[in-house]
Amino acid sequence: MNSDWREYEPLALYTTLKVGGVARYLTTVTTVSAVAQMVTRAQALALPFVTIGGGSNLLISDNGYPGLVIVMAIAGMSEVVRGDQVLVTAGAGMVFDELVATTVRRGYWGLENLSHIPGTVGATPIQNVGAYGVEVADLIESVTVYDTETGVEGVLQTDQCAFGYRTSRFKTVTPQRLIITSVTFRLTKNDRPQVGYADLAQRFAGIVPESPTVVRDAVIAIRSAKFPDWHTVGTAGSFFKNPIVSREVAHELQRRYPELPCYPHGTSQIKCSLGYILDKICGLRGFGDGRVRLYEAQALVLVAERGATATNIADFAVFVAQQVYEKTGIVIEREVQTL
Ligand code: EPU
Numbered sequence: 566m567n568s569d570w571r572e573y574e575p576l577a578l579y580t581t582l583k584v585g586g587v588a589r590y591l592t593t594v595t596t597v598s599a600v601a602q603m604v605t606r607a608q609a610l611a612l613p614f615v616t617i618g619g620g621s622n623l624l625i626s627d628n629g630y631p632g633l634v635i636v637m638a639i640a641g642m643s644e645v646v647r648g649d650q651v652l653v654t655a656g657a658g659m660v661f662d663e664l665v666a667t668t669v670r671r672g673y674w675g676l677e678n679l680s681h682i683p684g685t686v687g688a689t690p691i692q693n694v695g696a697y698g699v700e701v702a703d704l705i706e707s708v709t710v711y712d713t714e715t716g717v718e719g720v721l722q723t724d725q726c727a728f729g730y731r732t733s734r735f736k737t738v739t740p741q742r743l744i745i746t747s748v749t750f751r752l753t754k755n756d757r758p759q760v761g762y763a764d765l766a767q768r769f770a771g772i773v774p775e776s777p778t779v780v781r782d783a784v785i786a787i788r789s790a791k792f793p794d795w796h797t798v799g800t801a802g803s804f805f806k807n808p809i810v811s812r813e814v815a816h817e818l819q820r821r822y823p824e825l826p827c828y829p830h831g832t833s834q835i836k837c838s839l840g841y842i843l844d845k846i847c848g849l850r851g852f853g854d855g856r857v858r859l860y861e862a863q864a865l866v867l868v869a870e871r872g873a874t875a876t877n878i879a880d881f882a883v884f885v886a887q888q889v890y891e892k893t894g895i896v897i898e899r900e901v902q903t904l
Contacts, residue, residue: 569592569593570590570591570592571588571590571591571592572589572590572591573587573588573589574587574588574590574591574634575587576588576591576620576625576629576630576634576904577625579591579617579620579625579634579636580617580620580621580623580624580625580801581619581620581621581623581683581795581799581800581801582620582623582624582625582799582800582801582869582875582878582901583799583869583871584624584625584627584799584869584873584874584875584877584878585624585625585626585627585629585875585904586625586626586627586628586629586630586875587629587630588629588630588632588633588634589612589629589630589631589632589633590607590612590632590633590634591633591634591635591636592633592634592635592636593635593636593638594635594636594637594638594639594658595638595639595640595658596639597639597711597718597746600635600637600639600711600744600746601711601716603633603635604635604711604713604716604744605716606633607632607633608713612631612632612633613630613631613632613633614632614633614634614635614713614741615630615632615633615634615635615741615904616634616635616636616637616687616741616744616745617634617635617636617637617904618636618637618657618658618684618685618686618687618688619660619661619683619684619685619688620684621682621683621684621688621795621801621802622684622688622692622801622802622900622901622902623801623901623902623903623904624801624875624878624879624899624901624902624903624904625875625903625904626875626903626904627874627875627876630904635744636658637657637658637685637687637744637745638658639656639657639658639659639687639746639747640656640658640659641655641656641659641747642654642655642656642659642664642667649753649754649755650751650752650753650754651668651671651673651751651752651753651754652706652749652750652751652752653668653673653749653750653752654747654748654749654750655686655747655748655750656686656687656746656747657685657686657687657688657744657745657746657747657748658685658686658687659685659686660684660685660686661679661682661683661684661685661686661688661689661694662680662681662682662683664676664686664750665677665679665680665681665682665781666680666781668750668752668777669777669778669781670778672754672776672777673752673753673754673777674752674753674754674755674756674757674758674777675699675704675750675751675752675753675757675777676699676704676750676752676777677777677778677780677781677784678696678697678698678699678759678762678765678780678784679694679695679696679697679699679701679784680780680781680784680785680788681784681785681788681789682694682696682802683795683802686747686748687745687746687747687748688745689701689748690702690705690708690726690728690733690735690745690748691733691735691736691745692731692732692733692736692900692902693728693729693730693731693732693733695730695731696784696788697759697762697764697765697784697787698759698760698761698762698765699759700728700730701748701750702723702726702728702733704750704751704752705723705726705728705748705749705750705751706722706723706749706750706751707720707721707722707723707748707749708720708721708726708745708747708748708749709721709745709746709747709748709749710743710744710745710746711743711744711746712742712743713741713742713743713744714742718746721734721743730806730807730809730830730836731806731900736902756773756775758773758774758777758780759780760774760780760783764787765780765783765784765787768783768786768787769783790862791862791863791866792860792862792863792866793860793862793866793868798868798869798870799868799869799870799871799873800860800866800867800868800869801867801901802866802900803865803866803900804865804866804867804882804899804900804901805839805865805882805885805886805897805898805899805900806839806897806898806899806900807836807837807838807839807840807865808836808837808839808895808896808897808898809830809834809835809836809837810834810835810837810895811833811834811835812833812834812835814835814894814895815827815835815837818837818893818895822841822845822846824841824845825837825838825841825842825845825846826838826841837895839865839889839897840863840864840865842889842892842893842895843859843864843865843885843888843889844864846892846893847885847888847889847892849864849885849888850864851864853868853881854877854881855870856869856870856872856873856874856877856881857869857870857873857877857878857881858870858881859885867881867882879903882899885897
């Protein structure tokens, strides 16, 4: 059997924030044909449907979901060597960090900076996951999708994915229409350390890491100091996106707050560090109401205590956004997706 069919399944069990109501129906799919079958079944019953992976970027409403939740669990991994390049294809349901660990162990460069990011392979293109100077868009060769409108499986090349900062066509153009079934990453056997990001540059300080394992170990050490363990508390990593503003707005902010970290974004915009704004400008690092708080070691990370509800989190997020707006005039956006 390639799928199951459950009723009134608590969705809190399927996300790292660990909140949310029940799914009217829930199924776990391990093959592309099971995806097709489940989508057809939902369509026949006129049920809305949604696909989830590891639930590490998801805030599910306390009211749950009235339709069918499809949990992506297509596993498997294969590779094709093309000169110095290695094309690695992984099933959308594979745990992303298992893919990272395996490729790093084989000596392939590319994914090491993305070590210890929770979630599944298929979720990474949706929000163009990134960390420590690398985004999956830099490494993705192609994405295989099941089109729920036509019932056909197809392949999208990177330039068809409309990748941007924490976004892609899977979020913007056709949300939920295309179900990602596998992703092919373009890795390399040649040395390609990317240690320019401040935290890594500090750690390596002029030393060129000799293997992707060395970089992975450094990233894991940095992350463990900054992120709470999602196995034990409710969290979804960065809850908001770093805001992207015009040069004028950024210059004015930096005039008032000279140490605010800002980075060029494209040719005319500037990305400002929201972690810094929340921490140093709003004084909200570690601040909370007993149920929800901004993490002590990284203010951009929201932590939900056991017993917190989705409403508690949403209300707290509104409060945080208001504080940022009052102090800086910036309207911030959530990175976490709401269901
Ligand atoms: N900062 C503070 N106080 C804080 C947090 C940050 O002053 O409480 C300052 C830091 O000192 C640093 C700057 O803000 O100068 C940026 O902080 P950091 O390097 O930790 O990165 P970030 O911009 O807060 C982003 C991603 C993370 C990713 C890290 C590392 C987003 C929304 N978040 O965070 O991604 O791991 O960079 O590359 O872009 C995620 O998306 O869920 C995520 C965890």
